Amino acid sequence: MLNLRRRIQDLPGGNPLVIDSRRAWSARDLLENLDGEGDAYKGWRVAIQTSDPARLLRILIQMDGVAESMLLIPSSCPPPLVSELMRKSGSSILMRDAHEAPPPYAPLVPVENTQESPPPTLTELEDSRETRWILATSGTTGTPKLVAHTLASLTRTIRMPKPGIVAVWGLLYDHARFAGLQVLLQSVLSGSTLVCTSPEDSMESKLALLAARGCTHLSATPTMWRRIAMSSDAGSLDLEQVTLGGEISDAKILSILSETFPRARISHIFASTEAGVGFSVTDRKPGFPQSWIDQPPDGVELAVRDGRLFLRSSEAVPGYVGTDQRLATETGWIDSGDSVAFDAGRVIFLGRANGVINVGGDKVHPEEIEALMTSHPEVVAARAYAKPNPITGSLVVVEITLLDPASDKDRIGCELRRLAETSLERHKIPAGIRFSASVPPSESGKIDRR
Amino acid sequence: MDNDLRSRITAVFSDVYKAHAQTASSPALSDESVLMAVGLDSLGFAVLVFQLEEELGYDPFTLSESAYYPRTFGEFVRFYEENGPC
Numbered sequence: 452m453l454n455l456r457r458r459i460q461d462l463p464g465g466n467p468l469v470i471d472s473r474r475a476w477s478a479r480d481l482l483e484n485l486d487g488e489g490d491a492y493k494g495w496r497v498a499i500q501t502s503d504p505a506r507l508l509r510i511l512i513q514m515d516g517v518a519e520s521m522l523l524i525p526s527s528c529p530p531p532l533v534s535e536l537m538r539k540s541g542s543s544i545l546m547r548d549a550h551e552a553p554p555p556y557a558p559l560v561p562v563e564n565t566q567e568s569p570p571p572t573l574t575e576l577e578d579s580r581e582t583r584w585i586l587a588t589s590g591t592t593g594t595p596k597l598v599a600h601t602l603a604s605l606t607r608t609i610r611m612p613k614p615g616i617v618a619v620w621g622l623l624y625d626h627a628r629f630a631g632l633q634v635l636l637q638s639v640l641s642g643s644t645l646v647c648t649s650p651e652d653s654m655e656s657k658l659a660l661l662a663a664r665g666c667t668h669l670s671a672t673p674t675m676w677r678r679i680a681m682s683s684d685a686g687s688l689d690l691e692q693v694t695l696g697g698e699i700s701d702a703k704i705l706s707i708l709s710e711t712f713p714r715a716r717i718s719h720i721f722a723s724t725e726a727g728v729g730f731s732v733t734d735r736k737p738g739f740p741q742s743w744i745d746q747p748p749d750g751v752e753l754a755v756r757d758g759r760l761f762l763r764s765s766e767a768v769p770g771y772v773g774t775d776q777r778l779a780t781e782t783g784w785i786d787s788g789d790s791v792a793f794d795a796g797r798v799i800f801l802g803r804a805n806g807v808i809n810v811g812g813d814k815v816h817p818e819e820i821e822a823l824m825t826s827h828p829e830v831v832a833a834r835a836y837a838k839p840n841p842i843t844g845s846l847v848v849v850e851i852t853l854l855d856p857a858s859d860k861d862r863i864g865c866e867l868r869r870l871a872e873t874s875l876e877r878h879k880i881p882a883g884i885r886f887s888a889s890v891p892p893s894e895s896g897k898i899d900r901r
Numbered sequence: 902m903d904n905d906l907r908s909r910i911t912a913v914f915s916d917v918y919k920a921h922a923q924t925a926s927s928p929a930l931s932d933e934s935v936l937m938a939v940g941l942d943s944l945g946f947a948v949l950v951f952q953l954e955e956e957l958g959y960d961p962f963t964l965s966e967s968a969y970y971p972r973t974f975g976e977f978v979r980f981y982e983e984n985g986p987c
Binding site: 655 | 938943944948960968971
């Protein structure tokens with residue numbers, strides 16, 4: 452099978468593949484000085500954590516087809532979690548940016564050998580392998596889950612631009628997460644130019660850079676798109692392709708984007724780190740046509756059971772790493788975890804079936820908020836839920852039942868607010884705290900999340 | 902322009918800004934101030950719209966049928982004026 456190095460070597464043309472605010476990289480630049488270095492890691496399980504997409508790409512080129520697995524760790528991941536993810540994936544070595552941070556184009560140097568999982572002995576190695584690409588899902592409570600893909604499974608839906616057209620993709624996502632990696636691979640392997648933005652820049656600066664570099668294709672969450680649509684720089688972006696993912700795309704944002712970018716093809720994609728890319732909807736309406744259940748789009752089968760969406764890919768199913776939890780049923784069906792409903796010939800997304808709240812693409816488990824609220828001695832019960840919000844899709848709101856209904860709600864509300872602000876990440880902090888007479892449980896005694 | 906509505910919106914903006922930026926003061930807003938450049942990110946904006954709904958009793962983004970997002974503070978206030986209950 453063709454590894455990443457071969458696929459880049461085979462690309463025609465010499466236009467830059469990766470651009471950031473400092474320099475541009477052609478295919479030859481990316482491949483330069485990589486010969487022979489990869490063999491040292493034959494059969495190894497490596498981990499990679501870098502804030503620079505071009506550097507990540509060079510390591511991936513070096514390791515794909517050589518290493519047994521490559522664990523991609525987001526730059527924001529703190530050291531204790533890095534160690535845990537490496538342990539879970541059996542990774543022996545971590546490639547990361549040096550703290551002294553020379554310009555990001557210094558040669559790559561492995562920094563740590565954890566000795567947790569010893570490297571393989573020479574006799575165990577075959578000559579080439581289909582390297583597993585291990586990605587972290589965005590977990591919110593405890594450790595994120597790890598999912599193993601391959602280059603093949605990650606690039607199943609790559610579309611080549613029409614001959615003579617050079618697409619310029621903008622990267623707004625984290626390159627080490629599933630969505631960002633999809634954009635990176637789509638762009639690079641179609642011979643297009645990828646414009647990388649810095650996470651510390653404001654959205655306005657990012658958009659200005661994308662506009663200056665002639666960005667034509669952009670993928671972002673609905674929350675990011677709402678911000679883009681409200682920005683004065685939106686007019687300077689002449690987009691041909693608008694892609695939405697990571698959150699439910701509602702009719703309003705699809706309509707606004709049609710008007711803001713009249714030349715653009717608009718796709719909203721259903722994808723998850725577990726399922727890989729699922730499918731893409733291009734008719735500018737939310738959800739997808741009900742007819743797709745019997746006549747599915749390429750490579751994916753769809754089914755609805757108990758109001759939830761299931762997918763089955765025609766490819767081999769990626770699996771979870773480092774846990775016994777099954778990703779798919781025996782027949783290969785993957786539970787998307789999303790609740791759906793039928794409405795006027797379409798299947799529309801309602802939200803996560805388990806009540807997980809999606810705040811601008813960041814997931815919040817209601818149980819975590821409820822546990823924090825009930826840790827207050829005067830609170831007997833709490834129910835956290837999603838309140839629809841036109842900017843981020845949802846915000847967290849919590850309904851509190853007090854031990855003594857006559858207590859001072861203002862005071863307790865203030866204390867709960869302070870508790871939330873000191874304990875929770877920003878997107879998890881409840882926007883509203885309400886007090887109710889009671890929180891009715893469902894028949895099973897558990898909170899009914901539907 | 903309805904000055905009472907404008908001053909209520911400005912007051913809520915100030916509260917939300919100070920809470921998010923953890924500062925004692927918030928930037929002064931003029932009609933021309935570009936919303937996405939005043940220092941609130943998407944989450945801050947979401948909370949602003951939420952708090953305004955608590956304060957004013959309605960959310961024009963949800964009520965309005967048109968595919969429109971205000972870009973400046975002046976447009977924002979007008980958006981609230983035009984979509985408020987009669």
